[in-house]
Amino acid sequence: MKSIHLLYPAFAAVLLCCSGSKPDPEPRPQPPTPPVEVKQAMVYTTTTTGSRFSSTTVNLGKAEEVNFYKVERTGDSFQAVDGFGVAITQASCYNLLQMPEADRTAFLKEIFSREEGLGLSLIRVCIGGSDFSLDEFTWCDKPGMENFAVHTSDSQYLFPILDQILQINPSVKIIGSPWSCPRWMKMSEDGKTIPYDSWTGGRLNPLHYQDYASYFVRWIQEMESRSYPIYAVTLQNEPLNRGNSMSLYMPWEDQLDFIKQAIGSSFRAAGIQTKILLFDHNYNYDGILSQKDYPVHILEDEEASQYVAGSAWHNYGGSVTVLEGIHSRFPEKEIYFTEASIGEWNYTFEGCLINDFRDIFLGTLGRFGKGVTLWNLMLDSENKPFRPGGCSTCYGAVTLSAQDHKTITRNSHYYNLAHCSKVLQPGAVRVGTKGFQTAGLAYQWYVNPDGSQALLLLNEGTSEVMVNVISGKNSVPLKVPAKAIQSVLWKD
Numbered sequence: 502m503k504s505i506h507l508l509y510p511a512f513a514a515v516l517l518c519c520s521g522s523k524p525d526p527e528p529r530p531q532p533p534t535p536p537v538e539v540k541q542a543m544v545y546t547t548t549t550t551g552s553r554f555s556s557t558t559v560n561l562g563k564a565e566e567v568n569f570y571k572v573e574r575t576g577d578s579f580q581a582v583d584g585f586g587v588a589i590t591q592a593s594c595y596n597l598l599q600m601p602e603a604d605r606t607a608f609l610k611e612i613f614s615r616e617e618g619l620g621l622s623l624i625r626v627c628i629g630g631s632d633f634s635l636d637e638f639t640w641c642d643k644p645g646m647e648n649f650a651v652h653t654s655d656s657q658y659l660f661p662i663l664d665q666i667l668q669i670n671p672s673v674k675i676i677g678s679p680w681s682c683p684r685w686m687k688m689s690e691d692g693k694t695i696p697y698d699s700w701t702g703g704r705l706n707p708l709h710y711q712d713y714a715s716y717f718v719r720w721i722q723e724m725e726s727r728s729y730p731i732y733a734v735t736l737q738n739e740p741l742n743r744g745n746s747m748s749l750y751m752p753w754e755d756q757l758d759f760i761k762q763a764i765g766s767s768f769r770a771a772g773i774q775t776k777i778l779l780f781d782h783n784y785n786y787d788g789i790l791s792q793k794d795y796p797v798h799i800l801e802d803e804e805a806s807q808y809v810a811g812s813a814w815h816n817y818g819g820s821v822t823v824l825e826g827i828h829s830r831f832p833e834k835e836i837y838f839t840e841a842s843i844g845e846w847n848y849t850f851e852g853c854l855i856n857d858f859r860d861i862f863l864g865t866l867g868r869f870g871k872g873v874t875l876w877n878l879m880l881d882s883e884n885k886p887f888r889p890g891g892c893s894t895c896y897g898a899v900t901l902s903a904q905d906h907k908t909i910t911r912n913s914h915y916y917n918l919a920h921c922s923k924v925l926q927p928g929a930v931r932v933g934t935k936g937f938q939t940a941g942l943a944y945q946w947y948v949n950p951d952g953s954q955a956l957l958l959l960n961e962g963t964s965e966v967m968v969n970v971i972s973g974k975n976s977v978p979l980k981v982p983a984k985a986i987q988s989v990l991w992k993d
Contacts, residue, residue, distance in 0.1 A: 542991035549851035577933030584622030591634035594658035628679035632891025674732035680747035714763035735781035746890035765808030776810035784819025811835030821864035845894035853913040924955040
């Protein structure tokens with residue numbers, strides 16, 4: 502019996518194995534439940550009475566659950582947009598250089614950094630002086646192109662600011678515009694080749710067409726040798742404005758001949774890739790009947806048109822609807838808006854915020870515009886510096902305190918630019934829309950190069966408007982306040 506008891510434990514183990522039953526396994530840790538991904542849209546809003554570029558997020562919903570206030574894409578695609586920006590005039594540079602270095606750097610990052618700020622991608626610079634410089638000058642004020650040289654004013658003011666901007670955003674595109682040719686290249690406005698020794702008015706003497714073409718070529722080459730890429734030039738700022746402190750009367754006949762006889766072939770011979778933009782003036786051609794359809798006369802000339810990328814426009818007279826005819830006649834040619842200003846004659850925050858967003862931004866972009874630049878980035882609280890005979894009542898996109906050179910007031914143009922540049926990357930393509938409409942509401946849809954979607958909205962009405970943006974399987978529910986502009990960015 503004793504031996505049987507000794508064998509029992511082993512026998513019992515065999516019985517357990519053979520019976521088919523198993524001991525309970527040790528509990529294993531369960532993987533955490535993955536979080537449900539909530540897609541969101543970033544929404545920026547500026548109202549005329551309250552929020553200024555406030556940012557919020559909204560959760561994307563399901564498109565299938567939306568039955569009202571729907572806005573959808575169509576299959577249409579339109580132009581790619583280069584971007585938005587400001588004029589870096591000598592006045593702007595002067596004021597920026599009055600700021601403490603750390604404040605200036607922070608402000609320029611706020612304006613030009615894609616990661617940390619608004620990401621402005623266009624700037625306009627003056628080829629020589631302007632009505633917003635400290636003096637009148639060109640880069641060749643002594644007769645003879647052998648005297649061409651960088652002017653000390655640009656070395657002192659423009660170059661340090663360009664260096665900072667391009668360090669912050671190396672992809673910025675530069676558009677250059679002259680306010681006057683060198684005085685020794687001018688003749689009287691009656692067309693006689695009599696010398697005209699004044700910064701104000703006069704015409705370009707055909708005897709100096711080649712000199713002036715060489716001037717453009719050398720200016721571009723000098724700027725690019727300093728790593729300032731010149732994306733485009735206009736041949737004359739406001740060519741129908743004889744009265745600015747620095748100006749040159751250049752009717753379409755003169756611009757046409759200058760392109761055909763000198764600058765087109767000079768650019769080609771020198772390998773200059775910079776775009777040539779025509780006109781650079783007002784929608785109403787300053788009421789000069791003979792100058793109506795200024796760029797059309799040049800683009801109709803096949804020899805001249807081959808050298809020209811498109812046209813540039815200001816809004817100090819006439820209507821943006823003029824661009825419809827320009828595009829319909831020359832759909833392959835580009836359109837840029839290059840200058841608008843605000844000032845004592847027209848400024849209220851509400852009026853300029855709403856009207857300029859409608860007419861300059863949505864108005865230009867909706868008519869195949871590729872970019873918008875506004876006038877001075879920065880003037881001080883006394884509207885300075887400006888030239889005698891220039892604009893003494895203009896405001897910049899921002900105003901710098903003349904007392905402390907630190908305090909900045911952001912004006913309506915700042916917010917117009919912010920709403921567009923923050924959500925539209927360079928290369929964004931405008932696409933077609935359909936769906937909900939109501940009085941006072943306008944919107945445009947864009948697809949960015951990285952696949953993100955962007956919407957610009959304007960509500961001119963006195964009541965909040967609801968919009969449901971249908972994007973693939975998602976919906977973006979929006980509430981657009983009364984008297985407000987809004988921009989939205991999301992990924993499906």
